Amino acid sequence: MKTVLILSASPRKNGNSDTLCQALAEGAREAGHAVTLIRLADKRIGYCTGCGLCSFHGKPCPIDDDARAIQERMLGADVIVLATPVYFYAVCAQMKTLIDRSSPYYERMGGKTFGFIMTSADDDPACMDRTLEDFRGYLACLDAPTEAFALRAAGLTHPGEAKASPYLAQARALGRAL
Numbered sequence: 005m006k007t008v009l010i011l012s013a014s015p016r017k018n019g020n021s022d023t024l025c026q027a028l029a030e031g032a033r034e035a036g037h038a039v040t041l042i043r044l045a046d047k048r049i050g051y052c053t054g055c056g057l058c059s060f061h062g063k064p065c066p067i068d069d070d071a072r073a074i075q076e077r078m079l080g081a082d083v084i085v086l087a088t089p090v091y092f093y094a095v096c097a098q099m100k101t102l103i104d105r106s107s108p109y110y111e112r113m114g115g116k117t118f119g120f121i122m123t124s125a126d127d128d129p130a131c132m133d134r135t136l137e138d139f140r141g142y143l144a145c146l147d148a149p150t151e152a153f154a155l156r157a158a159g160l161t162h163p164g165e166a167k168a169s170p171y172l173a174q175a176r177a178l179g180r181a182l
């Protein structure tokens with residue numbers, strides 16, 4: 005049994021990436037894992053201000069919001085799934101904001117398994133190369149991470165389209181295989 009944390013970054017509840025997160029969660033629960041799915045848009049997560057308190061003085065982040073609890077949950081997870089819609093060929097702002105708030109935590113985030121879910125309107129999966137590099141930039145800062153999968157769900161524009169796509173079954177299978 006693994007502890008699986010899914011962070012769904014889209015501001016669209018039940019949108020395409022959120023739907024794929026739910027399918028992955030179902031698969032992972034079927035496999036007997038303990039799964040938590042958090043929608044970042046439901047949380048209050050402020051920008052890192054670069055104050056340096058954490059990185060230069062070893063102090064906790066002075067911003068008192070939901071990022072702390074999410075980062076603590078990440079520290080407690082075996083598997084972390086990061087999901088984002090493609091926004092201007094990058095991760096969306098909600099995801100980037102959470103990643104930037106990793107400064108006080110990333111040095112303790114070693115040895116974890118990560119999976120990525122990306123959705124785009126563009127129907128060429130290769131359009132998500134840049135977005136994937138955003139995620140990989142975060143992993144490059146961690147100690148010995150494992151990248152388990154990167155699901156590139158291309159050609160999805162309106163909410164609901166993911167449900168009728170082959171990506172739904174793929175996401176469920178990825179969850180089951182964790």
Ligand SMILES: Cc1cc2nc3c(=O)[nH]c(=O)nc-3n(C[C@H](O)[C@H](O)[C@H](O)COP(=O)(O)O)c2cc1C
Pocket residue numbers: 014015016018019020021022088089090091092093094123124125126127131160161162163
């Ligand atoms: C602000 C914004 C920027 C977007 N930029 C892109 C883009 O650069 N390339 C693309 O293929 N789709 C782009 N899209 C479309 C979304 O990636 C697509 O609709 C996706 O399925 C949304 O996922 P969601 O339902 O999980 O939010 C953009 C959408 C928005 C709202």
